Amino acid sequence: MVNEKLGQGSNLAAAPKSEMRSSGQGDVPSFGTGSSYEDDVAVAIRAVTLASRLCQAVQRKLLSKETQAKADKSPVTVADYGSQALVSWVLQRESLVDRAALRFSMVAEEDSEDLRTEDGSAMLERITQLVNETIAADGSFGPVTLSKDDVLTAIDRGSSPGGPDGRHWVLDPIDGTRGFVRGDQYAVALGLLENGKVVAGVLGCPNLPLASIGPNGAVSSDKSTGCLFAASKGAGTTMHTMDGSLTAQKVHVSDVCDSKWAAFCESYEAAHSKQDLTANIARILGVSAPPIRIDSQCKYGAMARGDAVIYLRFPHAGYREKIWDHAAGSIVITEAGGEVFDAAGKALDFSKGRFLDLEHGIVATNSHLKDAVLAAVQTAIKEEQNVPKGESSSHL
Ligand SMILES: Nc1ncnc2c1ncn2[C@@H]1O[C@H](COP(=O)(O)O)[C@@H](O)[C@H]1OP(=O)(O)O
Ligand SMILES: [Mg+2]
Numbered sequence: 001m002v003n004e005k006l007g008q009g010s011n012l013a014a015a016p017k018s019e020m021r022s023s024g025q026g027d028v029p030s031f032g033t034g035s036s037y038e039d040d041v042a043v044a045i046r047a048v049t050l051a052s053r054l055c056q057a058v059q060r061k062l063l064s065k066e067t068q069a070k071a072d073k074s075p076v077t078v079a080d081y082g083s084q085a086l087v088s089w090v091l092q093r094e095s096l097v098d099r100a101a102l103r104f105s106m107v108a109e110e111d112s113e114d115l116r117t118e119d120g121s122a123m124l125e126r127i128t129q130l131v132n133e134t135i136a137a138d139g140s141f142g143p144v145t146l147s148k149d150d151v152l153t154a155i156d157r158g159s160s161p162g163g164p165d166g167r168h169w170v171l172d173p174i175d176g177t178r179g180f181v182r183g184d185q186y187a188v189a190l191g192l193l194e195n196g197k198v199v200a201g202v203l204g205c206p207n208l209p210l211a212s213i214g215p216n217g218a219v220s221s222d223k224s225t226g227c228l229f230a231a232s233k234g235a236g237t238t239m240h241t242m243d244g245s246l247t248a249q250k251v252h253v254s255d256v257c258d259s260k261w262a263a264f265c266e267s268y269e270a271a272h273s274k275q276d277l278t279a280n281i282a283r284i285l286g287v288s289a290p291p292i293r294i295d296s297q298c299k300y301g302a303m304a305r306g307d308a309v310i311y312l313r314f315p316h317a318g319y320r321e322k323i324w325d326h327a328a329g330s331i332v333i334t335e336a337g338g339e340v341f342d343a344a345g346k347a348l349d350f351s352k353g354r355f356l357d358l359e360h361g362i363v364a365t366n367s368h369l370k371d372a373v374l375a376a377v378q379t380a381i382k383e384e385q386n387v388p389k390g391e392s393s394s395h396l
């Protein structure tokens with residue numbers, strides 16, 4: 001029954017029960033994969049689960065005054081800061097490896113600068129209250145109360161520059177802020193880098209349906225939501241229910257070999273990706289299904305269980321990709337048997353600091369389709385470059 005429910009329309013295979021325990025409220029989750037990152041994944045699941053609960057509480061009663069404009073005009077909510085504070089606090093407290101070596105390092109999206117101003121003080125008050133309410137509701141951390149200073153310090157622990165050496169946690173406290181504000185998909189995305197490579201990742205997707213959202217899953221009557229994906233090097237990718245109610249399952253990317261049957265996914269926000277270009281790539285590949293448009297790294301999670309077969313992300317010129325937007329998602333895909341690469345076919349390089357250094361765009365698919373998708377991407381880019389300014393490449 002349990003497996004039937006989680007498996008509906010998805011590429012899920014039951015993992016041996018002895019290998020996994022779910023992350024129920026108050027539990028210390030055990031991943032039990034035997035991988036060398038087992039403890040890191042367990043701490044990351046604990047941190048992401050707690051932060052996701054805070055986000056869920058805020059999204060339920062999202063008030064317009066809880067949104068403020070940042071310099072880049074993207075909406076930032078108390079949940080972004082609260083989520084970052086909680087993840088940072090849990091990691092710092094529980095990550096015994098980093099604590100023992102006194103080398104805790106985190107590369108995270110937000111910083112506390114705006115909260116330290118007079119205008120930010122009411123928001124800081126609200127964040128501190130939310131953080132403390134979330135810790136208290138969990139019940140497993142004992143009687144702890146964070147001060148406003150503790151919250152600011154926790155947020156600012158994410159200011160590491162990252163780089164090619166050592167261990168760095170990589171956090172997007174809410175990925176897909178626009179989806180979050182709209183009441184749609186968002187993710188709490190936490191990766192772990194070791195010497196420039198992603199070795200573990202956890203994606204909390206509180207609004208993602210447990211049933212497939214792919215073309216074949218759209219008719220599912222199961223409306224339950226809340227998934228958490230966990231992956232670590234050599235140990236595969238697992239999907240858990242956010243509330244820990246069902247046994248976790250191993251997931252695998254789709255094994256579709258013919259691109260004409262391959263559904264693709266892309267950003268919900270048209271401004272985030274060149275949808276003319278992605279439509280042309282799909283046309284070249286003979287894909288007939290309309291794109292699945294969802295916000296955030298939930299796309300990577302959905303793909304890891306086979307909802308979509310190709311992910312195309314081609315931001316407009318001048319946009320620089322950050323490592324926290326792909327670290328957790330990319331290992332969730334690669335450990336599920338997929339591939340993530342840029343328009344030159346190169347694997348993503350997380351060793352260059354806070355930004356990804358890549359050749360125009362990010363693509364994910366299964367290993368059967370990699371060559372065909374890469375060829376289509378390169379053809380579509382060439383066509384785009386030959387289109388006179390002002391005309392759309394999809395008209396070719
Ligand atoms: N102009 C932009 N182009 C591409 N991606 C963007 C842009 N602005 C923000 N993003 C980031 O892209 C991701 C959303 O991707 P998607 O469009 O696939 O949902 C988020 O990480 C979002 O940041 P944030 O974490 O602040 O939401
Ligand atoms: Mg942002």
Ligand SMILES: [Mg+2]
Pocket residue numbers: 172174175176324325
């Ligand atoms: Mg993001």
Ligand SMILES: [Mg+2]
Pocket residue numbers: 109172173174175176177
């Ligand atoms: Mg974010």
